[in-house]
Amino acid sequence: MAKGDFDDARKHFEQALRIEPSNAEYHSGYAYLLDQLGHKEEAAAECETAVRLAPKSPQAHYGYGAFLEKHGKPEEAIANYRQTLQLDPNHVDAHIDLG
Numbered sequence: 001m002a003k004g005d006f007d008d009a010r011k012h013f014e015q016a017l018r019i020e021p022s023n024a025e026y027h028s029g030y031a032y033l034l035d036q037l038g039h040k041e042e043a044a045a046e047c048e049t050a051v052r053l054a055p056k057s058p059q060a061h062y063g064y065g066a067f068l069e070k071h072g073k074p075e076e077a078i079a080n081y082r083q084t085l086q087l088d089p090n091h092v093d094a095h096i097d098l099g
Contacts (some may be wrong), residue, residue, distance in 0.1 A: 009033055023055035028063045035067060043067060051080075058088035069097065 013030040020026060031046035047064040052064040054060045065080030077097070 006033065006037055008017070010037070022053055022059050024050040024057055027053065028060055031063065031067065035070070040071060044071075056087055058084045058091050058094070061087065062091060062094055066096065 007046075010030075010033060013026065013033060014029045016026050017030065018025070027050040031043045031050065034040075034046060044067065047067050047088035050057070050060040051064055061080045062084040065077045065084060068074075068080060069077035081094045081098045084091050085098075088094075
C-alpha cells in the first residue's frame, strides 16, 4: 500500500470516528492503521479505547493482544488472548497465538 493510500485511509477513519465515536471496531481498525504508520502510542490508545468501549468483544481483545505481542509485551498479549478465548472459545487465531 502506498503512503498516499494510508493517508487517505487515515482521513476516512478519522471521519468515521467523528460520526460514530463509540464504535469499537472503528477504533480497532484505526489502531492497526496507526501502528502501520509508526504511531505506536496513538495505536495503543486506540486499542485501549476499543476494549473499553466493547469489553465483551473478542476481536477488540484479540487486536490489542496482537499489538502488544508485536511490541514486545508478551505477558500482556497473553492476557488479552486469554480474554479473547473466554469470550469466544473458538477464536482460532487466539489459540494459535497462545501456542
